[in-house]
């Protein structure tokens with residue numbers, strides 16, 4: 001187990017693309033850290049930098065207390081599992097898992113024990129004699145994980161390890177990975193583009209965009225207090241609603257004036273919204289904080305919209321609406337809703353759950369980050 005520290009790391013490819021830019025992140029000892037972001041944002045590059053497969057243009061990488069910039073990949077004592085897991089096709093699962101230990105010249109008896117122990121942990125004891133072609137996707141991925149685990153590395157680096165599995169297997173492996181981490185407690189950096197995986201697996205989550213860190217925190221912290229509009233929209237399915245409007249403050253009341261409606265915002269937001277009087281802003285509200293029924297102890301705050309799509313999910317219904325300025329609104333409601341397509345409805349928003357974003361590209365969340 002070990003702590004990993006990335007300090008002001010920048011990696012530029014071909015003298016122009018900054019794949020990773022001034023990246024500072026501490027992965028505490030034993031932590032399961034998820035790095036999440038859209039395709040191309042620099043996740044794999046970050047892992048490869050930790051593994052020693054790429055060299056940073058500037059910045060420092062510490063593994064444990066050692067400055068590892070100059071340490072060769074094979075001496076870094078980290079095990080990486082790639083998206084397209086690499087198993088040797090001519091070797092059995094046992095031989096695949098034993099390979100790295102053999103190279104390191106461990107005694108045969110130790111290797112056997114270690115592989116059996118790991119296979120047991122992963123529930124693949126019965127598959128050890130099979131070659132990769134005779135294994136399912138999920139079984140192959142377990143062997144690939146096994147190859148990493150047998151080495152007892154001080155950290156695991158996992159690059160989208162579940163993305164080649166079908167939905168059901170992905171879910172099963174997700175819970176298994178969680179259990180595995182609870183047992184092994186090895187420092188893990190897990191990379192994914194999937195926000196649900198990030199939320200469910202991460203003890204801490206680091207959100208990346210365009211090579212930069214947007215936000216680092218516990219999953220629920222990021223969900224409830226996203227720093228900006230990118231993070232707010234990236235987390236949550238269906239995604240957060242965004243509505244354009246103007247902040248108006250008169251008679252010491254705060255209003256958010258949209259194309260069709262005026263919403264009265266809580267007095268408690270005066271401090272953070274004071275400076276935005278008359279400004280065009282964006283109101284964010286999650287679908288689960290929108291309702292057909294008024295919220296208790298709230299002044300009238302409705303939005304008018306037309307129902308476009310009603311999507312029963314089973315335990316709830318997602319209703320897609322559109323307002324007169326063409327903005328899409330999503331509402332999560334009860335399984336058997338009476339809402340019908342083309343119906344005009346007034347929907348209520350829970351003003352205690354709103355976010356207000358600046359309208360620029362960054363879209364800072366001024367409710368929580370108003371310094």
Ligand SMILES: Nc1ncnc2c1ncn2[C@@H]1O[C@H](COP(=O)(O)OP(=O)(O)O)[C@@H](O)[C@H]1O
Pocket residue numbers: 013014017018019037038039040041042043044045046
């Ligand atoms: N070896 C490389 N040479 C040139 N550009 C690269 C190389 N590796 C990655 N990139 C670029 O760096 C950016 C980040 O890539 P990557 O780290 O693979 O993103 P992610 O894993 O988040 O999808 C992308 O724009 C990608 O095209």
Ligand SMILES: [Mg+2]
Pocket residue numbers: 043044045
């Ligand atoms: Mg990648």
